[in-house]
Amino acid sequence: MTSEGYVSEELTLVWLLLITTVLTSFFIQRYQVQFIPPSGAAMILGMVCGGIVKVAGFHSGLRFSPAAFFYGLLPPIVFAAGFTLKKRDFFRNFGTITVFAVPGTFISALFFGSITYGLVAIKVVSRSHLGTAPLIECLLYGALISATDPVATLSIFADMDVPPVLYNVVFGESVLNDATAIVLFRTLEEFYETPLSWGTVPLMFWRFFVIAAGSIIIGLAVAYGCAFILKRFQLSPGADTRQGGPAFNETIYEIALVVMSAYLAYLLSETLALSGIVTLFFTGICHAHYTYYSVSKEAAITLKRLFEFAAFLSEMFVFAYLGLQVGNIRKGMDVGLLITGVPLVLLSRAVNIYPLAYLVNKGRRLPLPRNLQHTLFACGLRGAVAYGLAVNLPNIDAESDEGIPAIESATLVIVLVSTLLFGGITGTNIS
Numbered sequence: 001m002t003s004e005g006y007v008s009e010e011l012t013l014v015w016l017l018l019i020t021t022v023l024t025s026f027f028i029q030r031y032q033v034q035f036i037p038p039s040g041a042a043m044i045l046g047m048v049c050g051g052i053v054k055v056a057g058f059h060s061g062l063r064f065s066p067a068a069f070f071y072g073l074l075p076p077i078v079f080a081a082g083f084t085l086k087k088r089d090f091f092r093n094f095g096t097i098t099v100f101a102v103p104g105t106f107i108s109a110l111f112f113g114s115i116t117y118g119l120v121a122i123k124v125v126s127r128s129h130l131g132t133a134p135l136i137e138c139l140l141y142g143a144l145i146s147a148t149d150p151v152a153t154l155s156i157f158a159d160m161d162v163p164p165v166l167y168n169v170v171f172g173e174s175v176l177n178d179a180t181a182i183v184l185f186r187t188l189e190e191f192y193e194t195p196l197s198w199g200t201v202p203l204m205f206w207r208f209f210v211i212a213a214g215s216i217i218i219g220l221a222v223a224y225g226c227a228f229i230l231k232r233f234q235l236s237p238g239a240d241t242r243q244g245g246p247a248f249n250e251t252i253y254e255i256a257l258v259v260m261s262a263y264l265a266y267l268l269s270e271t272l273a274l275s276g277i278v279t280l281f282f283t284g285i286c287h288a289h290y291t292y293y294s295v296s297k298e299a300a301i302t303l304k305r306l307f308e309f310a311a312f313l314s315e316m317f318v319f320a321y322l323g324l325q326v327g328n329i330r331k332g333m334d335v336g337l338l339i340t341g342v343p344l345v346l347l348s349r350a351v352n353i354y355p356l357a358y359l360v361n362k363g364r365r366l367p368l369p370r371n372l373q374h375t376l377f378a379c380g381l382r383g384a385v386a387y388g389l390a391v392n393l394p395n396i397d398a399e400s401d402e403g404i405p406a407i408e409s410a411t412l413v414i415v416l417v418s419t420l421l422f423g424g425i426t427g428t429n430i431s
Contacts, residue, residue, distance in 0.1 A: 021046075021317070022313070040420045046321060053324065064325050077314050082280065090172055099359070100352070105184065108348040109184055111348045112347075114139075126334050137394075137404065140393060166372055169368070175277065182277070189394065220283075223287050334410065381418045381422060387415055390408045
């Protein structure tokens with residue numbers, strides 16, 4: 001088989017999977033099916049397709065690509081979330097969101113990682129399935145598994161009558177939590193071959209502050225710059241389009257500037273080793289607040305629909321893509337990690353949510369009710385962000401280019417259980 005035929009067969013299969021996923025999502029939402037969310041259905045379809053691909057014998061080319069996810073699929077989802085955000089409700093709860101997203105993520109990561117390291121010490125988890133720095137690897141595992149995926153959260157909340165406080169706290173926490181988890185993951189990676197010390201802790205907090213502040217500044221600066229250009233050069237309502245001739249259409253230039261500037265902000269942030277997720281989220285907020293009113297009415301409508309379409313298609317493909325990975329699970333699975341993964345995720349989430357909710361309620365005018373805390377606990381869904389980081393773990397296998405197979409497999413199991421089981425339960429409870 002030629003390489004061209006090999007690629008075309010893969011692309012055809014993936015494209016058919018995506019079309020099937022979109023149709024399935026349509027029927028689930030059209031007929032208000034509650035027992036399974038669209039994300040779960042997409043993942044199941046991906047698993048079926050992954051089985052077919054494995055039998056066909058060309059599954060290696062469909063292995064999860066962190067680059068494709070972080071640079072192709074995730075940006076439209078995060079930007080659309082910021083662009084369509086109800087800003088007043090979000091910033092009204094910003095303090096609560098930050099408490100859950102920053103200290104809460106550190107608590108979850110350290111709890112999960114330290115307990116896992118304890119399991120290694122008592123030989124519940126095999127030491128041979130880890131690398132040369134088991135403590136760092138366990139903490140890296142804790143950091144990546146603490147990333148509550150905004151893609152998963154948004155897919156559960158789609159088309160549901162969710163209370164504004166719940167939506168903003170859960171969604172806001174999932175976006176900022178991702179940034180915290182990624183920063184913590186990257187910081188720990190730098191100490192993979194260096195012994196940890198108490199001096200590392202202040203450094204981690206300092207790096208988080210720098211990355212968070214820098215990411216927000218880049219996002220706002222790029223968005224303000226785009227809005228200024230649209231106004232300064234009259235690429236806005238009131239511009240004399242006749243000056244450009246009968247074929248001139250200012251709308252396409254407005255749309256191009258907004259879309260390209262948003263992705264530029266993401267790339268700048270990643271290039272500077274900051275958080276592209278935070279940058280793009282605040283870029284979306286700023287574009288919605290300023291740029292949206294600096295473009296023509298036709299461009300504004302098109303931009304809103306374009307971002308909704310891109311985010312929806314990316315969400316569906318992300319979960320189908322994750323389902324495909326079941327057929328690509330690598331050798332080296334650890335029974336201890338597989339069995340303890342989900343219980344530890346639940347415990348680390350509980351250690352995060354309930355004590356911090358108690359503290360947060362001390363300073364809130366309207367305390368978070370107990371049922372909302374339970375929903376917040378259940379909405380800590382793990383998704384492609386966690387799995388993408390797992391694939392990026394330091395390599396311990398000379399025959400492979402990335403990752404620790406045992407942790408990668410355990411992460412995939414957690415993602416599957418989180419989305420299929422807890423996603424369905426959460427959707428039913430909310431509705």
